[in-house]
Amino acid sequence: MEYRKVHPLEDLSFQEMTGIQNRLRPQISDTPLVKEPRFVSGVDIGYDTSRKRGVAVIVTLDFKSMEVVDTVYAVGDTALAYRPGYLAFRELPLFLKAWEKLETDTDLLFFDGHGRIHPRRMGLATHAGFFVDRPTIGIAKNPFFGRYEEPENVPGSYRYVYDKEEKIGAVLRSKTGTKPIFVSAGNHITLEDSLRITLHFVSGEYKIPMPTRLADSYAKQLRGES
DNA sequence: GCGACAG
């Protein structure tokens, strides 16, 4: 699939990366979905022990049947080390390499990380949305930023995550007796739509929404052979 | 200044 070359991703200083995030922030789109998506993709990147070589996986499912319709991946080295707040700069290059191989015209993507739950609202999912120009949702397994209260231990219950008075995401109890997951809008989508779509992919049987879950397991599987 | 810190 083609993508918009919003700005360079390699060889940037932290000041430059922060500057890019601040410049993109006012351009984040909050558009509600106009129609039910047909295809939805899950994105995940797995790394080897060195944490340098990784594999980016994109699994695409049919929204209604939840059947897998396409799977693509790309392997390569990661230039940047992980730094909280700058995950997009570490993972986007390899993701875009896989994105170029994708031929299914997907309608929405789930990313493994936060979206607007970020000090500058520019988490991985949000930043990725600028490049692929499609709705994106962030699904994270751990907190990173913002204040929130613990949701009830009932599947489907959630609490909003705030920065000051601003609502930036939600903590969702996707499964009874497990830690909640963090759901936030990426780009070209609202938080309410993000929650609605996410709930569609969490039956209560699994903690992680199906697209991300499948991408994660496939990335781990590929890690040991390619 | 100190501690926290997605993947």
Next chain:
DNA sequence: ATCTTGTCGC
């Protein structure tokens, strides 16, 4: 993220 066996619990 990754390294790892058994083990507690539904």
